[in-house]
Amino acid sequence: MRAKKAQSPHSDAKLRLIACYLESYFPAILVNHAQDRQRITLVDGFCGGGRFTDDGSIISGTPFLFLEAVAKAERIANAGRNKPLTIDAEYHFVDSKRDHVEFLRAELIKAGYLDQLDRSIFLYNADFETVFPDICRRIEGRTKRGVGRSIFLLDQKGYSDVAFETVRKILRFSAAECTLTFAVGWLIDYLTDKPQTLKRVSPIVISEEQLREFLRFKDEQGGRYVI
Structure with missing residues (x-):
């Protein structure tokens, strides 16, 4: 081998x-x-x-x-x-x-x-x-x-x-x-507000409310750093 x-x-x-x-x-x-x-x-x-x-x-x-x-x-x-x-x-x-x-x-x-x-x-x-x-x-x-x-x-x-x-x-x-x-970069790249996203992040204890907050930060200047 x-x-x-x-x-x-x-x-x-x-x-x-x-x-x-x-x-x-x-x-x-x-x-x-x-x-x-x-x-x-x-x-x-x-x-x-x-x-x-x-x-x-x-x-x-x-x-x-x-x-x-x-x-x-x-x-x-x-x-x-x-x-x-x-x-x-x-x-x-x-x-x-x-x-x-x-x-x-x-x-x-x-x-x-x-x-x-x-x-x-x-x-x-x-x-x-x-x-x-x-x-x-x-x-x-x-x-x-x-x-x-x-x-x-x-x-x-x-x-x-x-x-x-x-x-x-x-x-x-x-x-x-x-x-x-x-891999927080991957997490940020694939964040959406779709139900399947919430299901995927549930093992890492991200709630629906937190997910919405991350989505607000995502496209803001410095948002990736905040997340």
């Missing part, structure tokens, strides 16, 4: 931000030198194929950023420790496109993760909202008595693939964090 074609500069910027976030996250939570285990669940709701090309170079997508960040964090945390620390990580990679999931599986096997597949690394060919309840149950089983953390990356392509109620459910977990990409 070949690596996927290059992503946009916008996607490259998101990858750099996520990598920087993870580099800061683990040192912040692994400060207790008496700690010997940190349980964490990492969820990528729109994972893609895991690798893509950029000017002939192979670039790691978010699934490999997660895997590499955990391995690096464990190495750094154990430097100079008398009591070894294990990061007990479980990964859930979700994508609605079968070819993305198949490509990611092949890349994971190629990178040496075969023994972790279906044990600590789980792949789903489905919409994120469909498998979210199953992932929640896994997290609940791993965070009994408040032990364990979770990170959700929801890099949706538009603005309506993830309901805000889902984000609220995520944040009810102990020590959970959620990064949600929201």
